Amino acid sequence: MAKQRAIRYNLGMDTLQSTTRLTTHSTAHSSSTDGRPSWHELADRVLQGQQLTSDEGLAILSSPDEELLDLLAAAYRVRRRWWGNQVRLNFLINAKSGACAEDCAYCSQSRVSKADIPRYAMLPPEQILDGARAAFERRAKTFCIVTSGRSPTRRDIDVISDMIPQIKQQYDGLEICVASGLLGQEQAQRLKACGVDRVNHNLNTSRRFYPQICTTHTFQDRLDTLWAVRHAGMEICSGGIVGMGEDDADVVELALELGNLGVEALPVNFFTAIEGTPLTAANPKKLTPHYCLKALALFRLANPRCDLRAAAGRELHLRSLQPLALYAANSMFVGDYLTTKGQPPSEDYRMIEDLGFEVVEEALER
Numbered sequence: 001m002a003k004q005r006a007i008r009y010n011l012g013m014d015t016l017q018s019t020t021r022l023t024t025h026s027t028a029h030s031s032s033t034d035g036r037p038s039w040h041e042l043a044d045r046v047l048q049g050q051q052l053t054s055d056e057g058l059a060i061l062s063s064p065d066e067e068l069l070d071l072l073a074a075a076y077r078v079r080r081r082w083w084g085n086q087v088r089l090n091f092l093i094n095a096k097s098g099a100c101a102e103d104c105a106y107c108s109q110s111r112v113s114k115a116d117i118p119r120y121a122m123l124p125p126e127q128i129l130d131g132a133r134a135a136f137e138r139r140a141k142t143f144c145i146v147t148s149g150r151s152p153t154r155r156d157i158d159v160i161s162d163m164i165p166q167i168k169q170q171y172d173g174l175e176i177c178v179a180s181g182l183l184g185q186e187q188a189q190r191l192k193a194c195g196v197d198r199v200n201h202n203l204n205t206s207r208r209f210y211p212q213i214c215t216t217h218t219f220q221d222r223l224d225t226l227w228a229v230r231h232a233g234m235e236i237c238s239g240g241i242v243g244m245g246e247d248d249a250d251v252v253e254l255a256l257e258l259g260n261l262g263v264e265a266l267p268v269n270f271f272t273a274i275e276g277t278p279l280t281a282a283n284p285k286k287l288t289p290h291y292c293l294k295a296l297a298l299f300r301l302a303n304p305r306c307d308l309r310a311a312a313g314r315e316l317h318l319r320s321l322q323p324l325a326l327y328a329a330n331s332m333f334v335g336d337y338l339t340t341k342g343q344p345p346s347e348d349y350r351m352i353e354d355l356g357f358e359v360v361e362e363a364l365e366r
């Protein structure tokens with residue numbers, strides 16, 4: 001039977017009292033002994049279609065470590081509703097690397113980075129096709145084509161437009177995601193016209209914190225790109241980077257903003273220090289595996305249906321707790337990232353199998 005109660009989340013040292021009134025129905029998961037609702041009651045409300053609030057998001061990030069398994073179990077119930085025990089694999093190719101005129105402080109490819117990375121112009125079509133084959137062979141459902149730079153050139157879009165139909169012709173069911181920077185309406189429409197399923201463009205952090213990580217474009221520029229993608233009729237992939245020196249409130253704001261946008265895919269990256277980047281020199285506070293898992297639970301509960309990806313930095317920051325990420329996330333990259341290494345695919349497959357999960361239906365070669 002439905003009942004009304006006030007919620008009160010324990011924030012560790014501080015106690016947050018929310019005036020929110022809520023309706024819960026769960027009898028399977030009882031409230032905690034101090035009277036505040038359990039994480040399962042929060043999951044119940046999310047499953048009923050209620051949106052997470054900022055206070056609830058903050059409570060998740062500052063929850064006591066001893067509640068982590070309960071929190072993950074609650075996030076897992078939400079994950080399971082839409083994704084069952086399936087894991088969606090993604091494979092990316094860095095099709096154009098380095099020499100970007102923007103100044104994103106975390107990025108090894110920016111003009112302010114001195115990182116020792118490969119720098120090259122748009123790869124020839126054969127190498128992009130090789131990438132599609134690698135995606136297929138690694139059992140990926142999505143092939144992500146990434147190019148550096150503020151925005152794609154006309155020639156970048158020409159190359160992509162030529163490639164997409166060939167890839168789709170060869171690999172039935174392999175979805176294509178393109179990440180090529182800021183897009184205007186015409187550029188988005190060209191990508192849609194050639195068969196791109198989804199565009200990745202990460203908001204990265206909150207509007208408030210954005211000027212701390214980039215001065216050459218704005219948070220609003222990024223939002224405008226997402227609207228152009230949506231308007232052109234493609235799916236949106238947008239996520240962020242946790243651990244850049246932002247506050248918990250910034251992570252929560254990002255999670256809720258992405259929920260409001262209704263993004264279809266959401267990569268959560270964990271900041272990876274790369275020697276030569278300004279953000280690495282600034283030495284932001286180190287992430288812990290527990291915090292990373294709480295962040296994934298937050299993004300799941302704020303974005304219940306989305307394809308939530310434990311992305312770059314998962315191996316480094318989650319360490320031996322990495323499998324637990326898949327109780328909140330349903331998706332991950334298999335292989336390397338843009339300029340950093342991932343773990344061998346065999347370890348990813350073993351992790352999925354050991355969890356009793358399975359790789360989502362794969363593409364077929366024609």
Ligand code: SF4
Pocket residue numbers: 100101102103104107108109110111147148149150181
């Ligand atoms: S726009 Fe993209 S490639 Fe350029 S610096 Fe920023 S994140 Fe890196």
